[in-house]
Amino acid sequence: MAISEVTVKNATLLAIEEINAKGGVLGRKVTPIVEDGASDPAVFAQKAQKLLQQDKVATVFGGWTSASRKAMLPVFERLGGLLWYPVQFEGNECSPNIMYTGAQPNQQILPALEWAWSKGYRRYFLVGSDYVFPRTANLILKKHIESRKGEAVGEEYVPLGGTDFSSVVTKIKASGADIVLNTINGDSNVAFFKQMAASGLPPAKLPVMSFSIAEQEAKAIGPSLLKGSLATWNYFMTLDSPANRRFLQAYQARYGKEAVVTDPMVHGYVGVYLWKAAVEKAGSFDVDKVRKAAVSMGWVETPLGRVRLDVNQSLYQTAYVGELQDNGQFKILWASKEPIKPEPYDPLAFPGKTCKLH
Amino acid sequence: MNDIMGEWAFFANQTFNGLSVASILALVAVGLAMSFGLQRVINMAHGEWLMLGGYMAYLAHQVLPLPLYLLAALPLGFVVGALAALLLEVAVIRHLYGRPLETLLATWGVSLILQQAARNAFGPVGVEVAAPTWLAGTIHLGEISLLGEISLPWVRLFVIGLAAAALMGLAAFLRHTTLGLQLRAVSQNREMAASLGIHTRGVDAVAFALGGGLAGLAGAALALIAPVTPTVGQSYIVDAFLVVILGGVGSLGGAALAALLLGLTSATLQGLTSVSLAKVILLFLVVLFLQLRPRGLLPSRTRALEEV
Numbered sequence: 001m002a003i004s005e006v007t008v009k010n011a012t013l014l015a016i017e018e019i020n021a022k023g024g025v026l027g028r029k030v031t032p033i034v035e036d037g038a039s040d041p042a043v044f045a046q047k048a049q050k051l052l053q054q055d056k057v058a059t060v061f062g063g064w065t066s067a068s069r070k071a072m073l074p075v076f077e078r079l080g081g082l083l084w085y086p087v088q089f090e091g092n093e094c095s096p097n098i099m100y101t102g103a104q105p106n107q108q109i110l111p112a113l114e115w116a117w118s119k120g121y122r123r124y125f126l127v128g129s130d131y132v133f134p135r136t137a138n139l140i141l142k143k144h145i146e147s148r149k150g151e152a153v154g155e156e157y158v159p160l161g162g163t164d165f166s167s168v169v170t171k172i173k174a175s176g177a178d179i180v181l182n183t184i185n186g187d188s189n190v191a192f193f194k195q196m197a198a199s200g201l202p203p204a205k206l207p208v209m210s211f212s213i214a215e216q217e218a219k220a221i222g223p224s225l226l227k228g229s230l231a232t233w234n235y236f237m238t239l240d241s242p243a244n245r246r247f248l249q250a251y252q253a254r255y256g257k258e259a260v261v262t263d264p265m266v267h268g269y270v271g272v273y274l275w276k277a278a279v280e281k282a283g284s285f286d287v288d289k290v291r292k293a294a295v296s297m298g299w300v301e302t303p304l305g306r307v308r309l310d311v312n313q314s315l316y317q318t319a320y321v322g323e324l325q326d327n328g329q330f331k332i333l334w335a336s337k338e339p340i341k342p343e344p345y346d347p348l349a350f351p352g353k354t355c356k357l358h
Numbered sequence: 359m360n361d362i363m364g365e366w367a368f369f370a371n372q373t374f375n376g377l378s379v380a381s382i383l384a385l386v387a388v389g390l391a392m393s394f395g396l397q398r399v400i401n402m403a404h405g406e407w408l409m410l411g412g413y414m415a416y417l418a419h420q421v422l423p424l425p426l427y428l429l430a431a432l433p434l435g436f437v438v439g440a441l442a443a444l445l446l447e448v449a450v451i452r453h454l455y456g457r458p459l460e461t462l463l464a465t466w467g468v469s470l471i472l473q474q475a476a477r478n479a480f481g482p483v484g485v486e487v488a489a490p491t492w493l494a495g496t497i498h499l500g501e502i503s504l505l506g507e508i509s510l511p512w513v514r515l516f517v518i519g520l521a522a523a524a525l526m527g528l529a530a531f532l533r534h535t536t537l538g539l540q541l542r543a544v545s546q547n548r549e550m551a552a553s554l555g556i557h558t559r560g561v562d563a564v565a566f567a568l569g570g571g572l573a574g575l576a577g578a579a580l581a582l583i584a585p586v587t588p589t590v591g592q593s594y595i596v597d598a599f600l601v602v603i604l605g606g607v608g609s610l611g612g613a614a615l616a617a618l619l620l621g622l623t624s625a626t627l628q629g630l631t632s633v634s635l636a637k638v639i640l641l642f643l644v645v646l647f648l649q650l651r652p653r654g655l656l657p658s659r660t661r662a663l664e665e666v
Contacts, residue, residue: 003482130634157634161593163584166375166514167628167636173509174368187484190585198489198511198583200496221585222486 411577439574
């Protein structure tokens with residue numbers, strides 16, 4: 001399990017412990033069975049099959065990359081299981097056997113663009129790692145930048161794990177961009193921000209909006225390097241609400257005072273509670289009944305704010321733009337007016353596609 | 359291109375980027391070229407000397423004041439890389455000479471062990487190493503040159519200078535010292551050198567340690583522009599082998615030339631196309647070149663290599 005996935009697992013287990021401490025679900029204790037996908041899509045598919053066929057689990061929480069989700073999808077559809085997927089992703093998918101609690105593109109990527117546009121930025125440079133999420137995200141971004149009459153002045157991809165951004169930095173300089181929209185994944189971000197700073201372009205001089213850097217990644221990359229850079233998520237640790245304060249207290253009591261919490265972790269945690277509520281509403285653990293109950297529930301208060309499952313099995317949720325401070329926390333600059341309705345298929349990038357599940 | 363940066367300036371900048379990439383590649387690959395040329399050893403753990411060098415920079419960064427740490431990190435990276443390589447040679451490789459496949463598998467195992475050891479010691483996520491203040495910023499040549507806006511980051515200039523100094527040092531060592539002479543003799547004709555009383559196994563170990571030291575030095579310098587993580591060596595190992603094969607197996611000059619050629623070609627292609635496409639075209643060009651010159655740019659004419 002990669003470092004980010006371990007923390008999502010921890011947050012998910014915390015929700016299960018809390019639920020068990022309060023009497024479980026329908027009077028039964030929830031027993032978690034933990035499997036490791038080893039960052040290999042094929043292993044994810046095998047483990048999903050094992051959980052559904054051997055362990056006969058009621059539901060599954062997890063998955064990390066889109067590749068892992070796409071490998072598990074046919075297994076869940078074939079065996080009639082139910083997966084709760086906690087990570088923001090590129091959308092363009094719609095399965096009756098998956099609950100997408102992580103952000104759809106219109107809940108993370110487009111709000112970021114909306115915010116940047118409101119700041120007067122018109123020239124956008126898109127940089128990402130070379131895999132499905134950045135390429136799809138940038139396809140959607142380009143369509144929307146075009147429709148707003150802005151300009152995508154450059155688009156570059158570096159292989160996953162790549163550490164040489166010299167040409168990218170030169171191109172960014174030459175492009176005259178107002179802001180960089182960054183979908184680089186993992187440690188490559190360290191190289192990117194170091195090399196930008198070395199070329200005299202720290203975030204303070206040229207804004208960078210990142211879609212894969214949360215509190216945990218910021219801690220690993222080093223706040224000094226990222227200071228002043230921006231991120232868009234549906235959750236920041238700095239969210240000031242009673243539900244978030246309670247959650248942070250519980251998490252840090254369980255996993256250490258210094259533990260940081262990120263968006264996917266909270267989606268993992270909230271997913272368990274949504275499943276519990278759906279089971280109680282359905283009065284049954286049966287997957288089809290739980291699915292139907294889940295999409296007909298009302299609004300609930302969570303650490304993310306107010307959320308509700310839409311009939312397309314994704315989550316209504318609020319988008320926030322944050323700016324990274326010295327202490328590795330984000331100062332929230334902007335929030336969407338209300339929870340945004342999830343759109344699995346962007347109407348500009350994937351016209352004519354709809355997600356009808358119920 | 360647009361009015362922000364002229365086309366000339368863009369390509370001048372790209373050429374500089376190419377030099378910067380080439381200098382890193384040369385430092386990484388020259389050690390591989392030595393061990394491969396001298397002992398026919400494919401060392402899959404070579405990337406981990408870089409990783410060790412990076413962590414040495416981190417340790418120096420932790421205990422020393424910011425302006426000074428780099429001056430300690432570079433020799434530290436060199437020494438630790440050299441010692442680790444020496445240990446590997448004595449403990450593993452020495453017992454597997456003449457068995458390339460077993461060596462490849464054993465060193466790959468060592469590479470995994472070292473990565474896990476780094477994970478256990480420093481945690482699975484990267485550690486933070488910042489460039490010292492005297493390397494911050496850029497030199498603007500905009501006013502001087504006719505090319506327009508050209509800015510050279512100090513960090514990259516430093517790495518280029520370091521690579522040039524290290525390679526010149528290595529050349530001087532091979533040319534002007536007894537040990538260097540023995541090393542060249544062994545690489546040209548092992549049996550003859552042995553019969554003249556040269557302790558070939560000792561020479562092997564020294565060459566291996568020297569290669570590891572240079573990679574450790576490169577790792578410490580790389581910490582300025584790249585992440586320091588347990589797996590950082592993995593992203594350089596393939597390119598390093600590419601340099602060795604393109605340069606001509608066993609030829610240090612060839613490796614340096616190949617690094618320069620690859621760095622500049624890669625930067626030019628990245629400037630003309632995109633980063634991901636440039637990689638594809640570059641590999642295609644290398645394959646094409648090796649069809650025409652299977653023994654690389656500067657093949658060393660030694661008897662030892664004739665059976666390769």
